[in-house]
Amino acid sequence: CKSKFEKLRTSTDTGRKYQEAIKLYNNKDYAKALILFDDLVQRYRGRAESEDLYYYYAYTNYKLKDYLSARYHFKTFADTYPSSPKAEECRFLAAYCYYLDSPNYSLDQDNTYKAIESLQLFINLYPKSDRVAEASKLILDLRDKLERKSYENAKLFLDIGDYQSAVIAFKNSIIDFPDTKYAEEMEFLTIKSQYLYAKNSLETKQEERYQEAIEDYNAFAEKYPKSVYLKEASDIKDDALKGIEETKKILELYSGIKTEKKDEQQ
């Protein structure tokens, strides 16, 4: 025997189905409502009720946390009924669904980029909307995530001892996000990475690389005279200077041995 809902689902009385679907939605039985809406949006295409129906349909997906479908339907709504009073809301929600689907910073940020793009599109389309402030806040949130990702991944190179890579990655991160809140720390970490890179290099390469660390320090000290990292950075600079002295000595000693050998041979 079929349940009452099953009977309704297979019935062809679209009018009653419509009523029941809205009722189910209002009673928060979204899963069942979705089954009916799925069927109804097909049948009501091109009819007067289809606008409201589609709006409910998109919201049902949203309430069921299926943000992928929801954002598609919100967008379709906004594209199909651009003059509807609900178009603005739907355009915003389509972008917001991307926002909700944007994962933790350390995972793939595809949805983050798309969220930023569609929120920006919203702001451009409805510059006077009440939701612009919220959209801007969300964009900041998302950019924050991207900054953090860039920072953490650069720092990973430092952590695992790939100092040269760390230097490049920190510099790239600052270029990509010039006003990031991590800028000061990353510039300090660049000095640190550059110093460690020099220290772990062949003696013949060390002087040049230490020199670069010192130059990085000078730029840093000028830019952030009150930085909390300044003390540590200047210690690194001192170590770099010492390092240069030491390699010079070693290289002298080595070339000394070489010339001695030559003398002996002669």
Added chain:
Amino acid sequence: QFPALRSTTETKPKDLDYLNPKEYTIGGIEINGVKYLDKSVLITITKLAVGDRILVPGEATSGAVKNLWAQGLFDDVSLAINHTSGDSVFFDINLVERPRVSRIVLKGLTKTETTDIQEKLNNQKGKIVNENLRNTITNIITKHFYEKGYLYTTVKINPVNDTADVNSRIVNVIVDKKSKVKVNAINIEGNKDFSDAKLKKFLKKTHEMAWYKVFGSGKFLRDKYEEDKEKMIAKMREKGYRDAEIISDSVYRHNDKSVNIDIKLHEGPKYYFGNITFAGNAKYPSSLLKQILRIEKGDVFSEEKLDKTLRSSPSSDDVSSLYLNDGYLTFNADPVQTRIYGDTVDLEIRIYEGPQYTINKIILKGNDVTNDKVVLREIRTKPGQKFSKDLLVRSQRQISQLGNFDEQKIDIKPIPNPADGTVDIQYTVVEKPSDQIELSGGFGGGRVVGTLGLTFNNFSARNLFNLKEYKPLPRGDGQKLSIRGQTNGKYYQSYNFSFSEPWFGGKKPIYFGISAFTSLQSNGLSKGNPSLQKIRLNGLTFSLGKQLKWPDDYFRVDYAANLQQFKLNNYSGYLFQNGDSYDLSLSQVFSRNSVDAPIFPTSGSNIKFTVQATLPYSAFNGKNYNNLSTSEKYKFAEYHKWKFETQFFQKIYGKLVLKAQAQFGFIGYYNKDVGQAPFGRFKLGGDGLQGFDFLQGSEVIGLRGYSNNSIVPEGAVTTAGSPIFNKYVLELRHPITLNQSATVFVLAFAEGGNTWNKFSEFNPFNVKRSVGVGARIYLPIFGLLGIDYGYGFDAIPGNPDANKGQFHFSIAQQLGGFN
């Protein structure tokens, strides 16, 4: 509504000038020809609104038509100007409404065919019924069957009124697929040096039908045939016939069930390589490039061979690898045939070296579950390094070894920025399910046994208390957690737990693992019963491992501390029956693993050398072992154990892979008076599975074609295992599918192995031999399941059922082992 608005000043619409659009205000829109649809909604869809100012003709008017078409509701849409009045325009939109498809009913097909086709026809539902729909449906169906070898399918379409829904039709489709078409004869013309038979062999998937061809039914499949033609020409060119081509070919009907194929060829003469010169190379001298090219004057001309040594050698000993491994990302070599005289072709290889690229950014995409660092720390292309193809390949291998991603779909794309000579490298991965669950109820040892095992290969311990990261468990840090319990009530219980972190501390690839187990076997009597027989084992292992940089970074060394406690109570089967015994040992494993994939390796080798030792207690505890009871004697087990295991994988032909494996193990004692330790010995024979009644005291090694643990030294009485074993395996493997959802391969093997009590008896060539065939299927959630049939040639004295034909089932959740 709007005829009332018609004013007297109306004008007849003039001819519209597309070069000179005029601006109008929309005065009214009339929709004609619609019976079932709502007119006001249709006007909304046009995006034209009364009062708008638009250009006529212009984007808005063409857009209106487009938008209406996009609904897919009409057979025809047109927009016309009814009249204009002042600067107002009045539109007529004429629509031809058609009934829509409510259902498609297929007739004349089997159930599976119906579902397959219904799926392909799904998009057609809701569309209007017209000639276009008929054609689309017919095409979809005939194409579907054409691909399957039914060339003469007929389709009849018959729409009827659907009484359940207004303005809709049920579309009845009657399909007659006729019979499958085979190839009757292939006639080849124009060949002189190649025989017909040889050329027909080149047509791999298209062959004449014959009663003796059991495999390859002679089916005719168009797309396979097209591929085959290209392959045939490629084969001829490979053999020096560089002018070979197909002049014409035709496939024509022989009878209802078969076709004939005629192919007209131009064979041309056989060519040879002449002088080969290089131009444009600055970095490497021509003499070196020539050496790598390995083509001499007088060799049979083959573009394929040239391409192989110039660009795409599988072992990457080609000219372009030389450059690509040295940063020359935009390197290009273009072989130009400068002179052809008689049957000789002179070549000039024009080289464009381009700049040496340095790696700038590493971009990772597609990791929806696994955290960046887990992948990034394995990647070998580091910012600041010179670009290198080898490092790309190595990175791919490292990523696939993580086991969290689909090996076939790892995509690496270098994105060069020629402006500053740097290259960004983008890695795109696709997550795959890597967690495994083992839930079974089985019948073993005469009793029902239940097993529950869970393995999480991408665990994140730091998020254990962070409920937000539960999906449905904390995942993404590449740690491994596994728990497994097996019991049949009071007779047998075994519980295991293990956890491992591949980057202990997050700074260096130091593997850290901890595992613990407890197991119990008894005859089920209650605790106080004097005839209770029972053995309980408890174990705890800590391990630390590290990848080495020298001799190369495929090497690693692992250390482990193991503690095992054995508690025996009237238990026969070991050297003593009552008492407690402790086995505390340290082990060191030195290994090199360059196998290219964990499930179906096609190249690389795996070598492992293990030393495990306990302290020599008898040397300093001052006990006289000659008159100790056995339980006293084995209170602290003492032994030293050596194992050497090696396996090689090599592609030998097509997808056929050869696996060669050799294993040797030896367990020795420090003190003659103490003798062989009762634990840690080797049990050889059978499926190599740790059976349900397995107690962790010994090492189980499979040997197919013989029953489990059946291979014991002559005259051995103990069931604890043997102190010396060796084993050799040769296995040919061929994949059936290397899909990520299921990897399946078949294999044929020949193997041999034996066990000994003493080195003085050891003879590496005196082995119990067997041959057989088998199949493996890897399902991500179950691990590697296998079935083998082996035939053991050598009888085991005193165990007549141990050899001859034997079936073996196996399940391996750990991949990359020596089973």
